[in-house]
Amino acid sequence: MQRYGILSLIREGLRGHTGWEPAWRFPEPKPRYDAIIIGGGGHGLATAYYLAKEHGLTDIAVIEKGWIGGGNAGRNTTIIRSNYLYDESAAIYDHALQLWKNLGRELDFNIMMSHRGVLNLAHDEGEMRQLKRRVEANRLNGVDAEWLEPEDVKAFCPPISIAPTLRYPVLGATLQRSGGTNRHDAVVWGYARAADALGVDIIQQCEVTNILSEGGAVTGIETTKGPIATPKVASVTAGHTSVIAAMLGLKLPIESHPLQAMVSEPIKPVMPCVVMSSAVHVYVSQSDKGELVIGAGIDPHLSYTQRGSFDIVEHQMAAMVELLPFTSRLRFMRQWGGIVDVCPDASPVISKTRIKGFYVNGGWGTGGWKATPGSGHVFADLIANDEPNAIAAPFALERFVSGALVAEHGAAAVAH
Amino acid sequence: MPRLDPGIRSVPAGFRMDRRIKSGDDDIKCGNWGRQEMFLIRCPWCGERDVSDFSYGGEAHIARPTDSETMSDSAWAEFVFLRSNPKGVHAERWNHQAGCRRWFNILRNTATDDILAVYKMGESPPEVTANLPATPSGEAAIGSGNDAAKILGPDETGGATAGK
Numbered sequence: 174m175q176r177y178g179i180l181s182l183i184r185e186g187l188r189g190h191t192g193w194e195p196a197w198r199f200p201e202p203k204p205r206y207d208a209i210i211i212g213g214g215g216h217g218l219a220t221a222y223y224l225a226k227e228h229g230l231t232d233i234a235v236i237e238k239g240w241i242g243g244g245n246a247g248r249n250t251t252i253i254r255s256n257y258l259y260d261e262s263a264a265i266y267d268h269a270l271q272l273w274k275n276l277g278r279e280l281d282f283n284i285m286m287s288h289r290g291v292l293n294l295a296h297d298e299g300e301m302r303q304l305k306r307r308v309e310a311n312r313l314n315g316v317d318a319e320w321l322e323p324e325d326v327k328a329f330c331p332p333i334s335i336a337p338t339l340r341y342p343v344l345g346a347t348l349q350r351s352g353g354t355n356r357h358d359a360v361v362w363g364y365a366r367a368a369d370a371l372g373v374d375i376i377q378q379c380e381v382t383n384i385l386s387e388g389g390a391v392t393g394i395e396t397t398k399g400p401i402a403t404p405k406v407a408s409v410t411a412g413h414t415s416v417i418a419a420m421l422g423l424k425l426p427i428e429s430h431p432l433q434a435m436v437s438e439p440i441k442p443v444m445p446c447v448v449m450s451s452a453v454h455v456y457v458s459q460s461d462k463g464e465l466v467i468g469a470g471i472d473p474h475l476s477y478t479q480r481g482s483f484d485i486v487e488h489q490m491a492a493m494v495e496l497l498p499f500t501s502r503l504r505f506m507r508q509w510g511g512i513v514d515v516c517p518d519a520s521p522v523i524s525k526t527r528i529k530g531f532y533v534n535g536g537w538g539t540g541g542w543k544a545t546p547g548s549g550h551v552f553a554d555l556i557a558n559d560e561p562n563a564i565a566a567p568f569a570l571e572r573f574v575s576g577a578l579v580a581e582h583g584a585a586a587v588a589h
Numbered sequence: 590m591p592r593l594d595p596g597i598r599s600v601p602a603g604f605r606m607d608r609r610i611k612s613g614d615d616d617i618k619c620g621n622w623g624r625q626e627m628f629l630i631r632c633p634w635c636g637e638r639d640v641s642d643f644s645y646g647g648e649a650h651i652a653r654p655t656d657s658e659t660m661s662d663s664a665w666a667e668f669v670f671l672r673s674n675p676k677g678v679h680a681e682r683w684n685h686q687a688g689c690r691r692w693f694n695i696l697r698n699t700a701t702d703d704i705l706a707v708y709k710m711g712e713s714p715p716e717v718t719a720n721l722p723a724t725p726s727g728e729a730a731i732g733s734g735n736d737a738a739k740i741l742g743p744d745e746t747g748g749a750t751a752g753k
């Protein structure tokens with residue numbers, strides 16, 4: 174793998190940038206692989222990278238129907254935090270957060286990781302009590318968390334008004350200083366480049382159209398580029414998880430919904446951190462280009478249309494202006510949607526299935542970006558060893574039968 | 590021949606699917622955008638209203654089990670949690686919450702949001718035809734940006750994305 178850095182930049186600058194190598198290959202699929210990962214989003218590419226790097230499984234392929242990072246990886250607002258209430262969630266999201274810290278260096282790719290801090294605002298007594306409880310729970314799990322009184326909120330994030338006369342007064346906030354944002358494309362490209370260098374075939378514009386099994390065990394897949402034999406198929410397809418599972422006759426506790434986001438015209442730096450408010454229902458950060466990045470809520474109905482309804486945008490703008498009145502004259506440049514895979518307990522599925530050799534990683538819903546490295550890391554472990562490790566185990570499908578749900582709904586504030 | 594969207598199997602029996610692939614139709618690419626800008630639902634009692642008038646009630650025709658005392662945990666899990674979630678025709682319940690507050694069913698193509706039929710609670714789904722994506726997780730002609738661009742390999746040229 175060609176190293177990126179100041180020396181290569183100078184060298185290439187001096188010779189007219191003629192020596193850069195393509196960051197990954199465009200291979201044709203081989204007739205057989207040791208394992209196949211369906212879905213070239215953040216989670217799928219991370220899974221491939223850790224399979225190759227930590228488990229020595231290099232004869233593997235990532236099959237992506239569009240281009241890598243064209244799904245939710247390329248559509249999300251990249252809010253990263255790990256301050257979830259329950260032990261199981263804290264374990265996996267904090268595992269991811271620890272990996273994020275060094276990921277740019279590990280992949281030799283600038284992922285623009287910015288630990289700028291995430292504020293979750295409390296607007297009423299009930300919310301305040303609940304968020305304080307979450308701070309305590311986080312601390313017990315070793316997750317970085319603090320409670321800020323209104324004056325400290327103002328000092329940390331000046332554009333927030335703490336006037337007590339507001340309709341939604343700010344009574345305080347939780348702060349996770351290690352939370353923040355990063356650059357979604359860079360994460361995708363960084364993982365792709367590193368996985369490719371380890372021998373992983375990344376096959377784009379190739380849709381998996383069927384999964385073949387014999388006697389309850391996976392034998393291969395059919396794709397728009399022909400059949401491929403393999404004993405292990407791992408689905409990491411976010412919004413399409415149910416569609417993939419249905420190829421083997423499996424039904425999942427997942428429903429797919431549109432989720433929208435939008436960005437404003439670029440303005441000078443005003444938002445020093447990520448701000449989330451579940452009562453007003455808005456979450457906002459500012460990109461390095463200066464755009465305010467705003468996420469909305471999901472459309473309540475199931476849909477695969479990747480656009481979302483207009484009333485959701487309207488509601489989002491109203492919430493934004495309520496929380497940050499200075500944004501009322503801002504113009505918005507772009508709006509888009511992704512399809513998120515929502516589980517009834519708002520926690521993911523990382524699981525074996527009753528079909529031998531078929532593994533599912535999905536159900537991350539509206540908040541899986543932050544988990545990308547952790548999700549890929551524990552899923553690779555599950556695929557390689559055919560047994561979940563301690564972090565992945567609580568997220569097996571069996572929890573919907575046993576009732577041991579990881580019910581983060583409501584517990585985790587705005588779910589991003 | 591691409592096979593039918595696997596989701597279709599889980600839609601209650603009683604109606605038939607035709608796969609007429611529309612991607613590539615010029616009228617869809619340029620002419621019909623306006624039709625798609627609002628999500629309108631026709632309440633069987635009040636008529637057409639914006640989706641914001643309604644609340645979604647989930648997948649239809651999931652009967653509450655009658656043998657709840659003797660049922661296995663996995664049968665319960667199936668009833669409470671498992672959903673067909675098809676990319677294709679979906680039978681679902683809606684309530685006209687900001688209007689007559691009555692419940693009804695619709696059949697909707699979840700790949701395009703086209704509403705194919707509206708029918709009353711207790712009725713079985715009517716026969717419909719739908720334009721489904723050509724492959725199980727393919728994208729619809731309208732409303733998706735995920736397969737709009739071709740990726741160029743290092744040796745390929747052409748198209749709007751060719752400039753290096």
Ligand SMILES: Cc1cc2nc3c(=O)[nH]c(=O)nc-3n(C[C@H](O)[C@H](O)[C@H](O)COP(=O)(O)OP(=O)(O)OC[C@H]3O[C@@H](n4cnc5c(N)ncnc54)[C@H](O)[C@@H]3O)c2cc1C
Pocket residue numbers: 211212213214215216217236237238239240241242243244245246247248249250251252253379380381382409410411412413417432433434468509510511512513537538539540541542543544589726735
């Ligand atoms: C608007 C929006 C905002 C969000 N904001 C946040 C946030 O702030 N913080 C956060 O933590 N999370 C956020 N999320 C959620 C996060 O984006 C997802 O949970 C996460 O990206 C999902 O994992 P992924 O990157 O692997 O998914 P994707 O990038 O969607 O990858 C799945 C891939 O599978 C491919 N695929 C599907 N079917 C097939 C097939 N049959 N054959 C081959 N390939 C197939 C798709 O083309 C796609 O590329 C947001 C999501 C959206 C939509």
Ligand SMILES: [Zn+2]
Pocket residue numbers: 632633634635636685688689690691
């Ligand atoms: Zn009505």
